[in-house]
Amino acid sequence: MAVLETTAREQRPxxxxxxxxxxxxxxxxxxxxxxxxxxxxxxxxxxxxxxxAAYPTVRGIYLSFTDFAVLSPPEWIGLDNYTHLLHDEVFxxxxxxxxxxxxxxxxxxxxxxxxxxxxxxxxxxxxxxxxLIILPFLISAVVAGxxxxxxxxxQLGIVNIVIKALGGDGIQFLTSRGWAIPSIAxxxxxxxxxxxxxxxxxxxxxxxxxxxEAGRVDGxxxxxxxxxxxxxxxxxxxxxVVVLNVIGAFQVFDIVQVTTKGGPANASNVLQMYIxxxxxxxxxxxxxxxxxxxxxxxLIAITFLQMRLLRANESDTNA
Amino acid sequence: xxxxxRTLRIGRTAAWTYLVAVLFVTIFxxxxxxxxxxxxxxxxxxxxxxILPVGFTWGPFQRVLGLATTEQSxxxxxxxxxxxxxxxxxxxxxxxxxxxxxxxxxxTLAAYAFARLHWRGRDFMFSxxxxxxxxxxxxTLLPNFVLVKELGLLNTYAGLILPGALFSAFxxxxxxxxxxxLSTEIEEAALLDGxxxxxxxxxxxxxxxxxxxxxxxxxxxxxxWNDYFWPLLATSDDSVxxxxxxxxxxxxSSPQAQPDWAGLMAATLVAALPMLVLFMAFGKRIVNSxxxxxxx
Numbered sequence: 001m002a003v004l005e006t007t008a009r010e011q012r013p014x015x016x017x018x019x020x021x022x023x024x025x026x027x028x029x030x031x032x033x034x035x036x037x038x039x040x041x042x043x044x045x046x047x048x049x050x051x052x053a054a055y056p057t058v059r060g061i062y063l064s065f066t067d068f069a070v071l072s073p074p075e076w077i078g079l080d081n082y083t084h085l086l087h088d089e090v091f092x093x094x095x096x097x098x099x100x101x102x103x104x105x106x107x108x109x110x111x112x113x114x115x116x117x118x119x120x121x122x123x124x125x126x127x128x129x130x131x132l133i134i135l136p137f138l139i140s141a142v143v144a145g146x147x148x149x150x151x152x153x154x155q156l157g158i159v160n161i162v163i164k165a166l167g168g169d170g171i172q173f174l175t176s177r178g179w180a181i182p183s184i185a186x187x188x189x190x191x192x193x194x195x196x197x198x199x200x201x202x203x204x205x206x207x208x209x210x211x212x213e214a215g216r217v218d219g220x221x222x223x224x225x226x227x228x229x230x231x232x233x234x235x236x237x238x239x240x241v242v243v244l245n246v247i248g249a250f251q252v253f254d255i256v257q258v259t260t261k262g263g264p265a266n267a268s269n270v271l272q273m274y275i276x277x278x279x280x281x282x283x284x285x286x287x288x289x290x291x292x293x294x295x296x297x298x299l300i301a302i303t304f305l306q307m308r309l310l311r312a313n314e315s316d317t318n319a
Numbered sequence: 320x321x322x323x324x325r326t327l328r329i330g331r332t333a334a335w336t337y338l339v340a341v342l343f344v345t346i347f348x349x350x351x352x353x354x355x356x357x358x359x360x361x362x363x364x365x366x367x368x369x370i371l372p373v374g375f376t377w378g379p380f381q382r383v384l385g386l387a388t389t390e391q392s393x394x395x396x397x398x399x400x401x402x403x404x405x406x407x408x409x410x411x412x413x414x415x416x417x418x419x420x421x422x423x424x425x426x427t428l429a430a431y432a433f434a435r436l437h438w439r440g441r442d443f444m445f446s447x448x449x450x451x452x453x454x455x456x457x458x459t460l461l462p463n464f465v466l467v468k469e470l471g472l473l474n475t476y477a478g479l480i481l482p483g484a485l486f487s488a489f490x491x492x493x494x495x496x497x498x499x500x501l502s503t504e505i506e507e508a509a510l511l512d513g514x515x516x517x518x519x520x521x522x523x524x525x526x527x528x529x530x531x532x533x534x535x536x537x538x539x540x541x542x543x544w545n546d547y548f549w550p551l552l553a554t555s556d557d558s559v560x561x562x563x564x565x566x567x568x569x570x571x572s573s574p575q576a577q578p579d580w581a582g583l584m585a586a587t588l589v590a591a592l593p594m595l596v597l598f599m600a601f602g603k604r605i606v607n608s609x610x611x612x613x614x615x
Contacts, residue, residue, distance in 0.1 A: 030510065035438035037516055042444065045429040047483025053451045063462065068389035070465060088575060116341055119334045129600040132342055134609065135349065138594040146570050146587050147348045150355065150580050156367040165368075194345065195609060202610030210361045222330060231572030251457055254547045258567055272457060279461055280552075288461055296458045 017246040024156035048065060064290035069283045081290035091291065093266060094274040097181060101270060104185040105192075109245060114238070117200035132203065134194035141191060145258030148187045149174060173260050180268040187255055192248075196241055204230070239310035243303055250299055271295055272317050322416075352591070355584040356380065363581060379585035383569075402569055404562065404589050411561040414479055414550070421484040423536050427528065430494035431520050435506070439487040445495075446599075451488040456548070464552045474556040483549070490535050497531045498524065534608040537601055544594060562590045 064081055066074035085091055120130065136144060140192045151157050152173035174182040207230065215225045231238075253272040256262060262269035262277070269290065279288035354372050355363065362374030385403030432438070433445050462480050472478030505527075506519050514522070525532075547563045554560045567584050573579055581591040598605065 005477060031437040034436040034516070037437040038432040038436040038441070041428040041432040041436075041520075044425040045486045045491060046444075048425070048482075049451060050450060051456065051466075051485075052463060052482040053459060053486060056459040056466065057454055059462040059465070060458050063465075070468065074454060112341075115337070118336050123331070123334055123338060127603045127606055129338075129342070130606045131598065133345060134606060135595075136345060137597065137609075138541055138545075138598055139591045140547060140563050142545075142547050142567050142570075143591050145586050146566060146583055149570070150584065150606070151351060153580075156364060156580070158368070159376055161368045183325060189346075190344065198606060199610045205610075222327075251455060254563075257547075258570055261571070273460075285461060285465070292457045293578065296455060299455055300453070309447070 004268070015285075041087050044144045048067065061293060063286055066286045066289075068286040070285055071283075074286065076285070081287050082294075084287065085290055085294065090269070091271075092130065092265065092276060094269050094271045097267070097269060098250060098252070098271045101185055101188075101252060101268075102246055104182060104247050105188045105252075106242065108185065108243045109189045109196055110242060111237075112189065113196035113200055113232075113241075115195065116197040117204055120197065120201055121204040122222075124134070130198060132197055136191045136193075137195040139191075141188075142258050142271050143253035144187055144191045145255040148183075149259050152183060157164050175264060177264055177267040180260050180264065184252070184255055184259060184268055188249070188252065191247070192257075196245065199241060200234065200237060203234050207233050239306070241304050243312065246302060246306065248301055250295065250302075339476060341375075351590075352584045352588050355581055356588050358581050360579060360581050361593075362499045364413050369499065379581040380589075381580045383586040383589060402565065402586075404565060404586060407557070407560060407565040410543060410559055411563070413547075414561050415540050417476070418480050418484050418543045419536055419539040421480070422487050422490060422539060425485055425530055426487050426490035426535070427494055427532060428520075429491045430498055431524055433491065433495045433518075434498035435503075435524070436516070441450060448486075448491060449596075451486070452492075457525050460549060463549075468551055472553075474559055476559055479550060480573060483543070489537075490539075492536060494528060494531055497498075497528060501527055533604070534611065537597070537605055538608055540597070540604075541594065561570065566590050575606050 063074055065076060065078060067077045067080070068074035116133065120133075151159050154170060154172050154175060159172075159173070164170055172178060173179050174219050209236060211229055211233075212225060215229055220228070251272050253276065256268055256270055256273050260268045262273045272295075275288045275291045275295070278284045278291065355373055356379050357372035357377070359374030359376050359378065366373045378387060378391065382392045383402055383404050385405065390455070433441060467473055467478040467482065472481070477527050495557070501524070506523050509519050510516075510522055517586065543581075544561075546561070547567065549565075550561050554564065557565070569586055570583060573583060
């Protein structure tokens, strides 16, 4: 990702010389004893990496090929979990529900965030307003889910009261099949939007104002400048935001758990919810691991595809 | 007025209207939490549209803080079972602050080793650490649960905290980048004066890195405070469970037919309050941190 690119860029030429000397067994006096200290300093991180990141990853892959119910040792069953997965209707429905959620929440969030960031950028530099916008980001998804289940309640929820007062019919936001996922997506947008706006806002601030002055001299309208200058210049940061939001949205769980628990009748049973219920409801850890790994593969494929499609590394000014 | 000026003015009005609408939707739920938490459940169902609290009472707060008697809470539409959020609050504070303190400290040590020391294998180790950025939580959480269970650490602070307290690829990367951008002059002068590397790290580099350290601490604390999935796996005993879990359990155990909405909103407010205080104190810093972390 963008991360790796930065590290490559800052390898200054003298480093080559240093490396050659080091390879020859020579250490400059200023750095004698560095190696021992370095290993001591990275020891906690290294232990954390090995024990709680690398080992669980490898083990997760192994467990996905086993029948494992935690209490007895895992039993190797080859590809059984994966063949079962191919025929598991609930899995495919969960995948469908998840993709529906991802598309809804990410696209709405992106549009609202871009507009909000652009409006903030043009109208005000007030940190107070930007602060208020990110307030929902500070609270947990559990809190957000609880508040919105109250506000979206069919009988007493303020949203339905307003809808009815305006002459509409009440909506069963969280208790009907059709509305469950859109409602959860809107709650997620409410929680996430400010954070994304602030990141895009920070991106907007890096665009030199002179570019717009040139556009204004040429008589371009605000909207045209936004379309032709702002969006293309923002491309790298938008790509990053999209990729991160998609990865996050695929793992949605907390809001669903608090608002609908996957219901009604699996209508909002997202993948992580299904994985959780398989693992902790039915103690089928092997199968849950297989689904986790499949989700991971899907995420890698989608991230790769997005980076290609969005050409994340370039900002095309003269498109 | 030229037509151009007029469209500009209309545009500005529309933009302000949009912004006010966004702000309203953003902030209104917070007000609604407070308004509901100060209301009486029976009064609420009779008059759900009132902008102000209906049947004003501190009852919901007393209920969730374990200060109300059963009769009192039933009289106000509670479930009768009073919960005591107090000790969950303590658990959350322990979980969030210890985790954040440890992870930022260990990340700083590692970042220094990567930014300032010369040692064989440095670049390899750094790339290795960065690969962890690609692995999503869902892949490691289940095996981590199994591991913590095998270590006998389920339902302990250690089991809750350890998996996230030692290694963070993002923190290490972020701090290393910052250290690489610092001038090394002062550090070199101190080394020439005979100071050891450790003294330089704690006496010079660390203070100079305090800005990003505070940034990462704030963002880390917010993340840990709001964490739900890992505590859900690692704890089932309420002696170590954080607030997020207590709130979710309270929400789910609330009767479907007649939920104790006032009590729920009071609990929600208790759970969110520390974040709101943090926001009052560090609002500007939080905003800048988020922008900064995105650009990096």
